[in-house]
Amino acid sequence: MPGLIVxxxxxxxxxxxxxxxxxxxxxxxxxxxxxxSLSVIYLEYDMSNKPIELLFFYKIGYICILxxxxxxxxxxxxxxxxxxxxxxxxxxHIHYWLYSKLAMIIVDVTWLTLGVVWLLNYYMxxxxxxxxxxxxxxxxxxxxxxxxxxxxxxxxFDAAGRSWVKMKKYQRSMRESESRxxxxxxxxxxxxxxxRKVIRAYQDSWDHRCRLLFCxxxxxxxxxxxxxxxxxxxxxxxxxxxxxxxxxxAGLVLLRKFQKVExxxxxxxxxxxxxxxxxxxxxxxRTQFLRLNDPxxxxxxxxxxxxxxxxxxxxxxxxxxxxxxKTGLCQLCTKVRCCCFSCCRSNKxxxxxxxDNCCKCNYAAMKRMLSQTEAEVIYTTxxxxxxxxxxxxxxxxTKEKIVVSIRGTLSMKDxxxxxxxxxxxxxxxxxxxxxxxxxxxxxxxVYIRNKLEDENLIQRAQQHNLERKTDKxxxxxxxxxxxxxxxxxLSILLKPQYPSILCFSYSxxxxxxxxxxxxxxxxxxxxxxxxxxxxxxxxxxxMEALRADLINAIKRSVDPKWKxxxxxxxxxxxxxxxxxxxxxxxxxxxxxxxxxRYTARKASTHPNDSSIALTLHNPLYPPGRIxxxxxxxxxxxxxxxxxxxxxxxxxxxxxxQAIWVDNNDFDEVLISPAMIQDHMPDTxxxxxxxxxHFKDLPLKYATNCTGSTATLxxxxxxxxxxxx
Numbered sequence: 077m078p079g080l081i082v083x084x085x086x087x088x089x090x091x092x093x094x095x096x097x098x099x100x101x102x103x104x105x106x107x108x109x110x111x112x113s114l115s116v117i118y119l120e121y122d123m124s125n126k127p128i129e130l131l132f133f134y135k136i137g138y139i140c141i142l143x144x145x146x147x148x149x150x151x152x153x154x155x156x157x158x159x160x161x162x163x164x165x166x167x168x169h170i171h172y173w174l175y176s177k178l179a180m181i182i183v184d185v186t187w188l189t190l191g192v193v194w195l196l197n198y199y200m201x202x203x204x205x206x207x208x209x210x211x212x213x214x215x216x217x218x219x220x221x222x223x224x225x226x227x228x229x230x231x232x233f234d235a236a237g238r239s240w241v242k243m244k245k246y247q248r249s250m251r252e253s254e255s256r257x258x259x260x261x262x263x264x265x266x267x268x269x270x271x272r273k274v275i276r277a278y279q280d281s282w283d284h285r286c287r288l289l290f291c292x293x294x295x296x297x298x299x300x301x302x303x304x305x306x307x308x309x310x311x312x313x314x315x316x317x318x319x320x321x322x323x324x325x326a327g328l329v330l331l332r333k334f335q336k337v338e339x340x341x342x343x344x345x346x347x348x349x350x351x352x353x354x355x356x357x358x359x360x361x362r363t364q365f366l367r368l369n370d371p372x373x374x375x376x377x378x379x380x381x382x383x384x385x386x387x388x389x390x391x392x393x394x395x396x397x398x399x400x401x402k403t404g405l406c407q408l409c410t411k412v413r414c415c416c417f418s419c420c421r422s423n424k425x426x427x428x429x430x431x432d433n434c435c436k437c438n439y440a441a442m443k444r445m446l447s448q449t450e451a452e453v454i455y456t457t458x459x460x461x462x463x464x465x466x467x468x469x470x471x472x473x474t475k476e477k478i479v480v481s482i483r484g485t486l487s488m489k490d491x492x493x494x495x496x497x498x499x500x501x502x503x504x505x506x507x508x509x510x511x512x513x514x515x516x517x518x519x520x521x522v523y524i525r526n527k528l529e530d531e532n533l534i535q536r537a538q539q540h541n542l543e544r545k546t547d548k549x550x551x552x553x554x555x556x557x558x559x560x561x562x563x564x565x566l567s568i569l570l571k572p573q574y575p576s577i578l579c580f581s582y583s584x585x586x587x588x589x590x591x592x593x594x595x596x597x598x599x600x601x602x603x604x605x606x607x608x609x610x611x612x613x614x615x616x617x618x619m620e621a622l623r624a625d626l627i628n629a630i631k632r633s634v635d636p637k638w639k640x641x642x643x644x645x646x647x648x649x650x651x652x653x654x655x656x657x658x659x660x661x662x663x664x665x666x667x668x669x670x671x672x673r674y675t676a677r678k679a680s681t682h683p684n685d686s687s688i689a690l691t692l693h694n695p696l697y698p699p700g701r702i703x704x705x706x707x708x709x710x711x712x713x714x715x716x717x718x719x720x721x722x723x724x725x726x727x728x729x730x731x732x733q734a735i736w737v738d739n740n741d742f743d744e745v746l747i748s749p750a751m752i753q754d755h756m757p758d759t760x761x762x763x764x765x766x767x768x769h770f771k772d773l774p775l776k777y778a779t780n781c782t783g784s785t786a787t788l789x790x791x792x793x794x795x796x797x798x799x800x
Contacts, residue, residue, distance in 0.1 A: 078164065078318035079234070082171055086237035090320045091156060091167040092637045097228060098153040102146055104221055108214060109142040115210050127198035131207060134187075134194060138214065141180065141187055148177050161326060161630050161637050185222065191215040244318075319626075326640045327626035330633055332747035333656045334669060341666040354706035355607045356746040357737065366703065366734040368771040377734065380604060380703065381764045382449065382475065383580045387556040388757045389445040390468060390483035392438030392458065396445055399758045430457035442468065450474045454537045457527070462492045463519030465562055469533045471540055477552045477578075478537045482524065482566075484557030484583075484757065493520055494558055497587055497616055499696060502568060512590040513565050514615075514696065517558065521565040534574075553579040556757045557611060560584035564601050564699035568593060571600065579700065580604070583755050586742050587615015587696040594697050594739050601700025605737075606763045607707055607754035608746040617695040622745045624676040632659075632669070697739040704737045705763045732766040 079086045080093075112135050121132040152173050158166035192215060202208045234240070319327075339353045350358040357363075367373045388395060432438045438458050446453070449472065456468035466483040485494055496516035501509055503522060513521075528534055538547045551574045555563035560581035565588070567579035581603040589597065605612045632655045633640060640653050659669055707730040745751075753759055 079237075079240075079320050080171070080174075081241060082174055084238070084241060086234050086240045087232045088234045088237075088320050089232040090161075090322060090637070091164060091170045092159065092161065093320065093322045094152050094156040094170070095638045097225075098149045098156060101221065101225075102149040102153060104217070105142050105146050105149065108217070109139060109146065111210060112139050112142070112214070115207060119204060119207050121204070121207070125202075127194075127202050128204065128207075130194060130198070131202065131204075131211060134191060134211070135214075138187060138191075141184055145177075145180050145184070148173060148180060152177065157636055157638065160635060161323060161633050161640070181222065181225065184218065188215055188218055188222070319630075322637060322641070323630060324626065326633070326637050327630050328747050329640055329643065330629040330653060330655065331625055333653065334629060334659065335747060337656060337659050338666060338670065354708050354733065355704070356748075357704060357706050357735065357741070364736040366736070366767075368734070368768070374771075377703075377764075377767070379475065380580060380602065381761070381768070383479070383552065383554045384556075384582055384604075384757075384761045384764060385446060385449055386451075386470065386472075386479050386481040387484075387554045387559060387580070387582050388761055389442045390466065390481045390555070390559060391486060391757065392483075393441040394486065395757060396441035399445075427453050428455045430455075431459040432456075446470070451479070452540070454540055455531065455533050460487050460489050462489050463496075463516060464523045465490065465493065465520040465558060467524055467527075467559075469528075469537055471537050471546055471549065472552070473544060475552075476545075476549050478534055478546075478549050480524070480528070480534075480551070480553050480563070480566075482520075482553070482555035482559035482562045484555065484559040490558055493517065494585070499590070499616075499694065502565065502593065504569065508592070510590060511568075511593040511596075512694070512696065513593065514561055514585060514588050517561040517565055517585070517588065520558070520562040521569060524562065524566055525569055550574075551577045553577065554582070556582040556760065557585070557755065560603070561588045561699075564588060564597065564603075567601060568597060578602075581699055582757070582760050583609055583611055584698045585614065586612045586618050586698055589696055589699050590694070591697060591739075594699060597700045603698050603700045603702045604705065604760065604764070605698070605702060605742070606705045606760050608748040608751045609754040610745060610751040611755050612698050613742045613745045615696045616693040618743060618745060620692060621677050621743065625673060625744075628669075628673050628676045632672075695740075695743065698742060699739075702737050702739060702741075704735050704741075705760075705767060706733050706735060707731070708733060731770045732763050733770070734767045 078090065080089050080091050081087070116132070116135055116139070121128050123129050123132070152170065155167055155170050155173065191211065195212060195215060199208055199212065335356075339356075342348075342350050342358065343352055348358065349360045349362075352359055366377060368377055388399075427439070429436060429439050439453075439456060442453065442456065451470045451472050451474070453468055453470045456466075458466045460466050468481055470479045470481065472479050483490075485491060493516035496514075496519075498515045499512040500515035500518045501507065502511045502513050502518060504511065534551060538549060540546050551570070553563040553567045553570075555561070561584050563579050564581045564584060567577050571577055577600055579597075579601040581601055583605060584603050603612075633653065634655055635653050643653050659666060709730045754763075
């Protein structure tokens with residue numbers, strides 16, 4: 077940080093990112109320098125033989141190239157290791173070394189081309205076997221090294237780099253001119269026009285990048301509009317940031333360690349009566365654990381598990397093979413329909429199957445995953461487009477419900493729906509301007525609502541089996557991830573028509589609904605979040621907070637970037653960055669960090685340039701009442717205290733607990749290796765089942781304010797119900 081500017085364009089690499097590539101090239105070239113030097117010294121060359129003479133002088137020339145290359149690469153490594161992430165002054169001259177390296181690459185390519193010519197003409201005629209084999213290895217290896225260099229250059233190419241440089245140059249010139257002169261109104265209008273032009277060019281570069289990334293998608297008007305919205309969103313979010321991917325990695329490493337230190341500080345200070353943190357959640361006397369020893373709460377939680385099977389089934393054969401890695405393919409093959417033989421097609425099938433593959437693999441996997449429930453699928457569509465999400469309608473005879481299950485993200489078109497994250501007013505009658513939802517998921521909910529109405533799908537399901545009184549069945553909407561957000565918004569849209577509607581939203585996105593809509597949804601929507609799942613903590617508001625936290629963490633760093641990232645590796649897990657050590661050494665440093673973080677989040681301008689306005693969005697929240705599944709890792713002391721821990725500790729498996737949390741508890745992204753895995757639907761289902769498995773296990777993990785140890789049956793009763 078900042079990004080490297082070479083050839084008047086910005087690249088997705090910083091001047092402190094060249095340590096690893098420089099060290100790699102230095103090592104490879106040093107090895108070949110040693111090999112060639114030994115080859116020239118110890119092998120005998122017959123100078124009367126022209127091919128051998130050319131070979132000898134070729135190696136001498138390549139030794140000279142390697143010496144110069146090694147010198148340049150060593151200089152690049154040394155300079156790149158200087159300073160910290162933000163302290164770029166010691167690395168200010170690195171671009172001159174890069175230009176020198178580029179010149180040597182051109183010389184290297186020329187010399188290797190001559191080597192290829194020699195191999196084609198003289199390889200078989202040269203009698204010195206060792207010399208020609210070394211020559212062959214030299215040419216092949218160094219062509220591979222050059223290929224790796226070109227791939228690295230391609231990966232670090234920033235399509236918006238030239239527009240970004242123009243935008244920054246224009247902003248700098250405007251600041252300098254405004255500090256010297258006072259312009260008239262016409263001059264101000266001209267500056268605003270030029271500024272819009274430059275920013276539009278930067279936005280167009282992001283639009284081009286999105287179209288390139290999603291080039292396999294059809295060029296419909298809906299897609300073009302989505303590309304434009306996403307490009308505007310991304311350009312507004314990133315245009316004031318001069319960071320490269322490695323800066324983000326280093327910032328996440330620092331942020332994770334800062335979060336750990338901050339949580340330890342809170343527990344140590346007994347702030348707000350916090351006993352400890354489970355999956356990043358503060359456990360206090362006010363924490364409400366689910367009373368799973370109560371038959372009513374237990375039945376309700378079993379219903380949550382029951383409908384998770386529907387959310388999992390909507391993913392079709394990819395999720396079935398993932399959850400049945402050993403036998404899934406064999407099980408699926410027995411249920412698929414052969415697309416080549418009409419005799420294999422069932423005439424008794426009454427399910428409408430839309431846009432499945434030719435062998436109906438998705439439908440077959442869906443039936444297999446629903447085999448644990450007494451369910452009958454009435455309609456299923458696997459059609460997917462931007463703002464149009466696959467779903468199915470089923471009759472659940474076990475719970476006497478009509479179930480609409482909506483699939484989560486599984487395609488690039490779903491990703492576009494996720495990225496279209498601006499707020500949009502929910503299409504309700506009468507209109508309520510303060511009820512705002514995720515734009516892409518609002519579009520998906522409207523699409524499914526229209527499908528349900530146009531095809532009369534709910535009515536068909538209710539009339540499907542009148543002998544079993546399906547006409548009296550209620551309506552339940554379920555979904556995971558993208559499907560969870562869509563199901564929650566759809567349930568709000570259908571609530572006036574179906575007053576008894578219920579919705580189970582698993583791992584919903586964080587930036588989904590405004591608070592008035594959230595409060596309305598708490599009576600009929602139940603959300604489930606597992607551990608440190610990142611998706612319920614991600615919305616535009618949360619991402620802007622993460623952006624501020626990353627900048628703040630990077631500003632506090634005094635170590636080189638390579639050292640910061642190295643500290644996160646397993647082999648160096650006991651080494652802490654200097655900034656983290658300073659923060660953990662004194663409580664005052666933690667308080668300063670918290671104050672700086674709060675100030676950074678509330679800032680409306682860039683910390684290094686007050687003329688650049690930061691994007692600030694209104695917060696959106698996950699829907700309904702939220703059950704948070706948290707993990708507790710028992711200690712050996714707890715094993716001694718309670719007999720029930722022994723079986724747990726044998727497998728080193730954490731204990732899973734269920735607690736009620738507030739919707740605004742997910743306003744911070746928790747950096748953790750499990751932040752992605754906790755979002756996977758199979759992980760969600762497994763965690764729900766483990767909560768039931770450990771429901772009778774007492775936990776000893778807290779110490780009350782008097783210093784005496786409290787044993788908490790935290791699953792069967794609230795945390796304030798303790799026994800000594």
